[in-house]
Amino acid sequence: MSAQIKPINMPKWGxxxxxxxxxxxxxxxxxxxxxxxxxxxxxxxxxxxxxTATNSGILRAxxxxxxxxxxxxxxxxxxxxxxxxxxxxxxxxASHTAAAAPAESSTPAEKSSTPAEKSSPPAAxxxxxxxxxxxxxxTKPNAPDAMSKLAAGxxxxxxxxxxxxxxxxxxxxxxxxxxxxxxxxxxVSKRDLDAAVSAAGxxxxxxxxASSSHAPRYPDDSTVKATxxxxxxxxxxxxxxxxxxxxxxxxxxxxxxxxxxAALHNKLQAKPSSTATEVAVEEAFELQAMSGMRKxxxxxxxxxxxTAPHFRVQIDAELDALLAVRKQLNDANTNAKISVNxxxxxxxxxxxTRVPAINVQFDGEQVKYFRDADISVAVAIDEGLITPIVxxxxxxxxxxxxNEVRDLATRAKLNRLKPNEFQGxxxxxxxxxxxxxxxxxxxxxxxxxAILAVGAGEQRPVVxxxxxxxxxxxxxxxxxxxxxxxxxxxxxxxxxLKGYLEQxxxxxx
Numbered sequence: 001m002s003a004q005i006k007p008i009n010m011p012k013w014g015x016x017x018x019x020x021x022x023x024x025x026x027x028x029x030x031x032x033x034x035x036x037x038x039x040x041x042x043x044x045x046x047x048x049x050x051x052t053a054t055n056s057g058i059l060r061a062x063x064x065x066x067x068x069x070x071x072x073x074x075x076x077x078x079x080x081x082x083x084x085x086x087x088x089x090x091x092x093x094a095s096h097t098a099a100a101a102p103a104e105s106s107t108p109a110e111k112s113s114t115p116a117e118k119s120s121p122p123a124a125x126x127x128x129x130x131x132x133x134x135x136x137x138x139t140k141p142n143a144p145d146a147m148s149k150l151a152a153g154x155x156x157x158x159x160x161x162x163x164x165x166x167x168x169x170x171x172x173x174x175x176x177x178x179x180x181x182x183x184x185x186x187x188v189s190k191r192d193l194d195a196a197v198s199a200a201g202x203x204x205x206x207x208x209x210a211s212s213s214h215a216p217r218y219p220d221d222s223t224v225k226a227t228x229x230x231x232x233x234x235x236x237x238x239x240x241x242x243x244x245x246x247x248x249x250x251x252x253x254x255x256x257x258x259x260x261x262a263a264l265h266n267k268l269q270a271k272p273s274s275t276a277t278e279v280a281v282e283e284a285f286e287l288q289a290m291s292g293m294r295k296x297x298x299x300x301x302x303x304x305x306x307t308a309p310h311f312r313v314q315i316d317a318e319l320d321a322l323l324a325v326r327k328q329l330n331d332a333n334t335n336a337k338i339s340v341n342x343x344x345x346x347x348x349x350x351x352x353t354r355v356p357a358i359n360v361q362f363d364g365e366q367v368k369y370f371r372d373a374d375i376s377v378a379v380a381i382d383e384g385l386i387t388p389i390v391x392x393x394x395x396x397x398x399x400x401x402x403n404e405v406r407d408l409a410t411r412a413k414l415n416r417l418k419p420n421e422f423q424g425x426x427x428x429x430x431x432x433x434x435x436x437x438x439x440x441x442x443x444x445x446x447x448x449x450a451i452l453a454v455g456a457g458e459q460r461p462v463v464x465x466x467x468x469x470x471x472x473x474x475x476x477x478x479x480x481x482x483x484x485x486x487x488x489x490x491x492x493x494x495x496x497l498k499g500y501l502e503q504x505x506x507x508x509x
Contacts, residue, residue: 004084005092006055008039008077010070013049014419019071020044021292022064023166024157031059033079040064040076043163043292047386047422048415055079060089066170146200153177161188162382163415164291168193172202187414189382204286224289226253237262242287251295293383304446307364309482312441315494317501319457319472325504329398340474341377341431342402344454347500349373349393350507352427355493359426361447362484368447376425376445377405379412386412387445389425398508433457439475449484452497453477474501 010020023041027033037053057079064076075096078089153175161169161176165188169176176188179196183189194204221241226234230253234241241253244261248254290298322343330336352359352373361368373394376387388408390401411417427449430442433456442453455475462471476497480490500507 004081005060005088006057006079007075007092007096008051008053008079010042010064010072010074010076011051012072013044013047014423017044017072017419019069021163021167022066022068022070022076023048023163024066024170025062025077026050026157027059029059029062033057033059041157043167043415044419047417047419048163049418051076053079058082060084061093063093067167147173147197147202150174150178150196150200150202159188160186160414162190163293164190164383165193172197183382187382224253225251226258227255230255230258234258234261239265242289246290251299291383293386297384300446301443304444308444308446310441310444310479311482311487311490312477312479313487313490313494314439314475314477315498316473316475317498318462319474319501322501322504323457323472325508333399336399336402337406338398338402339405340433340457341429341454342398342405343501343504344429344431344452345375345377345390345393345401345405346396346398347497347504347507348427348429348452349375349390349396350500351493351497353394354496355489357489358450358480358485358493360449360484361426362449362481363447367449367484370426372426374424374426376422376428376448377408378428378430379409381413381415386417386422387425387428388412388417388422428452429454433474439477441477442479444479444481450478450480450490450493453479 020042021044023043025040026038033039033053034056035053039051039053039059041048041050058081059077060080061078062076063078064070064074070076075093078092080089151173154177156169156176159176159179160181161179162183165179165183166176168190169179169188172193174193174197179188179192181188182192197204221234224241225246226241226244227248230244230248231241233239233255234244234253237258239258239261241258243265244253244257246253247257319340322340326338326340326343329338352375356369356371359370359373361370372392374389374391375393376389378385378387388411390396390404390408393401396404408417408421412422425445425448428442428445428451430451431454432440433454436456438458439455440453442451444451453476455477457472457474459470460473462469462473464471476494478490478494
C-alpha cells in the first residue's frame with residue numbers, strides 16, 4: 001500500500017540551501033492534486049519559492065505547517081488515493097518524520113529541552129482527519145472581538161505580502177485579506193500588520209511593555225536556535241534566549257552567549273540607584289528576530305571580510321559623452337529606458353573580456369576563470385540585499401541589458417527570482433549613486449573575486465588642456481581579493497573601464 005503513497009519533500013534550491021520556512025499552502029487536505037500544481041510556498045535565505053507537485057493524487061496530510069522550519073528532504077505532506085487507509089498514511093508519516101525532523105531540533109538533547117517544539121509524528125499524522133488552519137490561532141485569553149474579525153476571511157495565500165509580514169500574520173492568526181497594504185509594490189508590510197493588530201487591541205509580538213519590576217518582557221524563545229547546553233543553561237539562569245547575542249556555529253546561541261547575557265543582567269540588577277527619588281526610565285525598543293535572509297547576508301559578508309584580504313583602487317570617470325549617447329538612444333527608441341547603470345553594466349562586461357583576471361571566482365583552493373561576464377547587480381529589498389545576475393552581459397546590447405536588469409530588479413522585490421538567477425555570477429556592481437553617495441567601499445560577494453562600488457554622477461571642476469572646466473564625474477571604487485588579484489591587474493581593469501565610460505562608442509562597436 002505504501003507504494004501508492006507519494007511524499008512531498010522539501011526541495012533543494014541551490015547548493016547553499018539547507019532548510020526552508022513554510023509560508024502557506026495553496027491546497028487543502030482532501031483536494032485533488034495534479035502533477036505540476038502549486039502546493040506550498042517556502043521561504044529560503046534569499047527568496048520565496050513554490051513547491052509544485054511531481055505526482056498526482058489526493059492531499060491526505062500536511063506535515064509542514066506555516067511557520068515551521070524544515071531541513072532539505074524533510075516531509076512536507078502526503079499524496080495518496082482515496083482507498084489508502086488513514087492508518088497507512090499515519091504509519092508512512094511516522095516512518096518519514098523520524099528521519100527528517102524539523103531543522104530547529106538539531107540534537108535529541110535539545111529536542112528534549114524544548115517541549116514547545118512545533119511538530120512530532122503523532123501530531124502530524126492527525127492532520128489526515130482535519131483540515132489545516134491557514135494561520136495559528138490566537139492563544140491569548142480574552143482576545144478581543146476585533147482580533148477575531150482580523151482572523152476571518154478567505155484563503156490569503158495569494159495576497160502580496162513581505163515574508164516577515166506573512167510569518168507574523170501566521171503567529172497572530174490574522175488573515176492578510178483584512179490588512180490594508182501600504183508597502184512597496186502594494187505588499188502588506190510588517191508595519192501594516194502591526195498597525196492593524198494594535199488597532200484591534202492585540203499585543204504586538206516582541207513589544208516592550210512596562211511591568212512593576214520594570215523588567216522587559218520577551219517573546220517565547222522556544223524557536224530561537226541554540227545549542228542544547230545553552231538552552232539548558234538559559235533555563236537554569238532565567239535568561240530568555242532573545243536577550244542573547246548569536247555567536248555560535250550555524251547561527252545558534254552558544255553557552256558563552258548565555259553567560260554574557262546573565263552577567264549583564266546581574267550587573268544591572270546590582271547597580272544601586274543614585275538618589276531616593278530617581279525614577280526608573282525604561283528604554284523603548286522592539287525585539288525582532290533576524291530573518292533567514294538577514295542571517296545569510298551577515299554570515300557571508302562576515303566570512304568575506306575575515307577571509308578575503310580586501311584592497312581597493314579608485315578612479316574618476318567623466319560621463320558627459322555617455323549621457324549624450326544615452327539621450328540619443330532613449331529618444332530614438334520609445335521603448336528604451338536605458339539608465340547610466342545599464343551603461344556601467346555593459347562597460348564592466350566589456351572590460352572583463354579585456355582583463356579576464358578580474359572575471360573570476362575563488363573557493364579558497366581553486367580559481368575559476370569565466371569566458372563570459374555574468375554580472376551581479378545589487379538590489380535593495382525590504383528584507384536586505386539580493387544580487388540578480390545579468391548573464392553573458394558581454395554579448396548583449398544596451399537595450400537588452402536595460403530590460404533584463406529592470407525585470408530582475410522587479411521580480412527580486414516581489415521575491416519571485418529563481419535560485420539560478422541570483423546564485424553565482426563572476427563580478428558584482430553595487431550602485432548607491434541614486435542616494436547621492438559620492439564614494440564608498442563595498443565588501444566582496446563570495447566566491448567572486450571583485451566588486452565595483454559606483455557613486456553619484458555629479459558636476460565637478462576639472463582641468464582640460466590647462467583650463468578649468470566643469471564635467472559630470474563619477475567615482476568608481478573596485479574592491480578585490482588580494483589572494484587572486486594583484487594591484488596592477490585591478491588598476492588595468494579600472495583604466496579600461498574608464499575608457500569605455502568616457503568613450504562609450506568603443507564598447508558599442
